[in-house]
Amino acid sequence: MRRAFRTGRDLAFWSLCGLALLIVVAPALAIVGGLLQLAWPALTLHLFTATTVNNGLQNAILGSLVLCLGVLIVAGPVGIAAGIYLAEFAPLRGGSLLRLGYETLAGIPSIVVGFVGYIVLAQALHWGFSLLAGILALSTLVLPYVVKTTEVALIQVPTTLRDAGAALGLSRLTTLRRAVLPPAIPAIASGLVVALAISLGETAPLLYTVGFTGQNPTLNLFHSPLGYLTYVVYLNSTLPTKAEHEVAGAAGVVLIVLLLILIGIGRAVARWSVRYSSSMLS
Amino acid sequence: MIRSKRGAGGNAGPDSVRFGHRRLQDRDLTRGDRIARAITLLAALVPAGLLFFLAGEIVSAAIPAFIYSGWGFFTGQIFTFGNLYATTLSHHHGITAPHAAAYGALPFIFGTLASSLIALAIALPVAVGAMLVLTERLPWRVRSGLSVFVEVLAGIPSVAYGFWGVLFFGPFLAQNIYPTLSRVLGIIPPFRGSVGAGEGLLTTSLVLAVMIVPIIASTTRELMRTVPILAKEGAMALGMTPYETFKVVTLPYVRRGILAAAVLGWARALGETMAVLVISGDLLNRLPSNIYGPFSTLAGTIVDLLDSALTDATGMGVHALAALACVLLLITVATNLVGRLIIRSAAGDLVLPIGRGV
Numbered sequence: 001m002r003r004a005f006r007t008g009r010d011l012a013f014w015s016l017c018g019l020a021l022l023i024v025v026a027p028a029l030a031i032v033g034g035l036l037q038l039a040w041p042a043l044t045l046h047l048f049t050a051t052t053v054n055n056g057l058q059n060a061i062l063g064s065l066v067l068c069l070g071v072l073i074v075a076g077p078v079g080i081a082a083g084i085y086l087a088e089f090a091p092l093r094g095g096s097l098l099r100l101g102y103e104t105l106a107g108i109p110s111i112v113v114g115f116v117g118y119i120v121l122a123q124a125l126h127w128g129f130s131l132l133a134g135i136l137a138l139s140t141l142v143l144p145y146v147v148k149t150t151e152v153a154l155i156q157v158p159t160t161l162r163d164a165g166a167a168l169g170l171s172r173l174t175t176l177r178r179a180v181l182p183p184a185i186p187a188i189a190s191g192l193v194v195a196l197a198i199s200l201g202e203t204a205p206l207l208y209t210v211g212f213t214g215q216n217p218t219l220n221l222f223h224s225p226l227g228y229l230t231y232v233v234y235l236n237s238t239l240p241t242k243a244e245h246e247v248a249g250a251a252g253v254v255l256i257v258l259l260l261i262l263i264g265i266g267r268a269v270a271r272w273s274v275r276y277s278s279s280m281l282s
Numbered sequence: 283m284i285r286s287k288r289g290a291g292g293n294a295g296p297d298s299v300r301f302g303h304r305r306l307q308d309r310d311l312t313r314g315d316r317i318a319r320a321i322t323l324l325a326a327l328v329p330a331g332l333l334f335f336l337a338g339e340i341v342s343a344a345i346p347a348f349i350y351s352g353w354g355f356f357t358g359q360i361f362t363f364g365n366l367y368a369t370t371l372s373h374h375h376g377i378t379a380p381h382a383a384a385y386g387a388l389p390f391i392f393g394t395l396a397s398s399l400i401a402l403a404i405a406l407p408v409a410v411g412a413m414l415v416l417t418e419r420l421p422w423r424v425r426s427g428l429s430v431f432v433e434v435l436a437g438i439p440s441v442a443y444g445f446w447g448v449l450f451f452g453p454f455l456a457q458n459i460y461p462t463l464s465r466v467l468g469i470i471p472p473f474r475g476s477v478g479a480g481e482g483l484l485t486t487s488l489v490l491a492v493m494i495v496p497i498i499a500s501t502t503r504e505l506m507r508t509v510p511i512l513a514k515e516g517a518m519a520l521g522m523t524p525y526e527t528f529k530v531v532t533l534p535y536v537r538r539g540i541l542a543a544a545v546l547g548w549a550r551a552l553g554e555t556m557a558v559l560v561i562s563g564d565l566l567n568r569l570p571s572n573i574y575g576p577f578s579t580l581a582g583t584i585v586d587l588l589d590s591a592l593t594d595a596t597g598m599g600v601h602a603l604a605a606l607a608c609v610l611l612l613i614t615v616a617t618n619l620v621g622r623l624i625i626r627s628a629a630g631d632l633v634l635p636i637g638r639g640v
């Protein structure tokens with residue numbers, strides 16, 4: 001009797017947990033499925049050859065890629081350098097303060113970043129809607145992720161490598177460059193992939209910093225509004241006609257495909273990193 | 283994931299030279315080392331610097347609106363930029379704004395708190411339960427396959443959630459679920475009344491719940507790894523069922539960590555903008571009439587009204603939105619800090635996921 005109760009309770013608990021797992025999996029399927037179903041008629045080559053003016057996505061896709069590239073150039077080096085400092089040079093107390101700083105920055109709502117980007121970059125500095133303002137706003141947002149993955153990647157490198165470098169009389173910089181950094185590179189790269197995925201999906205920090213245009217992007221940094229994918233999803237979802245919804249859905253599908261590619265790259269890099277690092281460390 | 287700064291490295295003895303652990307003295311640094319340290323230090327100051335810069339800009343832009351409205355900012359329900367074309371201006375506490383301008387943020391503060399708390403209440407048990415069954419009961423292959431879904435959920439752009447919520451999920455709920463809910467739970471006032479078309483508080487909260495599942499889930503997953511396997515095996519050896527093992531062994535280990543995960547998830551829901559903007563229905567100047575009704579949040583309103591705020595020649599419109607951003611910033615930073623303090627006291631060096639659950 002008692003035993004039956006215990007088994008029953010066990011079964012009930014894990015069934016509930018299984019149900020929870022279903023509830024987690026279902027929306028992912030529903031969103032991807034729903035977008036695909038809606039966007040199906042619009043998923044043609046026309047998307048890649050026409051700009052948003054003619055219900056295509058060419059300018060938005062190019063714009064999103066340009067933004068990602070910019071984020072890579074700005075947030076990449078700064079974030080990696082910051083991660084190196086925190087893992088290799090920082091004193092204990094100061095390090096944990098800086099760490100709290102980037103953790104808190106990661107929690108700031110993206111619209112706050114966009115709002116400050118607007119009042120400072122677009123207005124106070126008179127950049128107007130500009131590519132550079134968008135890149136800086138996005139970089140602010142993704143910087144913590146790059147810092148954190150770099151730091152964690154370096155901490156995971158065994159201290160014996162540093163000891164060996166010191167024992168050989170190498171300077172810290174040389175040890176870092178030749179022994180500590182190489183095994184950490186794949187993990188750092190996966191952090192950059194995360195940063196790219198986030199930049200691709202953000203809207204709020206861009207609305208009032210890069211604005212929007214139906215033209216293809218120019219590489220002009222100032223006074224140059226830019227089209228990007230998430231804006232198309234946002235704008236067209238508020239428009240009334242079916243054709244506009246289809247384009248919004250198509251933009252969503254393109255975003256999710258790009259995202260899946262990035263997740264794939266991230267996983268491949270992670271798998272490679274395990275093998276690569278162990279080959280470097282053995 | 284790393285739990286301790288020292289965990290991965292070898293167990294260097296007390297006398298060993300450990301660079302990265304400040305055993306080396308400053309005099310051991312070469313010139314190149316010093317330069318590298320200075321440059322990377324500059325970079326490391328950037329995130330914290332940005333944090334103070336953002337906070338400073340927001341606060342200084344918000345001050346005029348706070349002065350103009352006084353405590354009315356937190357208690358008033360009317361938020362209007364006033365008559366921008368009137369020839370007269372309103373003056374309050376020495377600040378000039380367009381005629382009849384009023385900045386009452388109560389409905390936005392209420393909307394932000396209500397939607398994020400409902401979302402948290404739904405997402406927490408779901409995310410924890412899902413991760414439990416994923417890490418404890420399912421074989422490794424299934425586990426890595428299914429965790430793709432968590433990654434996809436974390437990565438789907440906020441606008442795509444909004445788009446899906448407003449075109450598919452909201453109408454579906456309004457037609458199939460809400461009428462029943464309204465009938466069954468109608469005795470409780472918030473659940474009573476018209477269910478609308480699916481744009482409103484409950485739909486938004488449900489979508490938010492989906493959006494914050496990944497951060498709670500990934501934190502839970504990391505926590506589950508900290509539970510010592512021997513204690514679990516011991517419990518099993520005593521004849522406990524898996525549920526009892528969870529209750530007696532696992533739960534005490536992860537309890538505070540899960541609390542921290544909840545706080546982080548909540549912080550994320552508080553700041554969510556685009557999905558909320560599209561699904562909330564943007565009700566201004568009033569509190570929602572019931573749980574299905576349209577409402578507004580702080581973040582959504584900033585995007586929604588910035589365009590019209592720009593037409594305010596006195597500049598007060600932008601100041602008022604900055605005040606909304608300031609309140610939002612305070613709430614999210616406070617929740618984040620609390621979450622991190624909890625986990626530091628609970629799990630020591632466990633590296634928490636940040637932001638979106640990375």
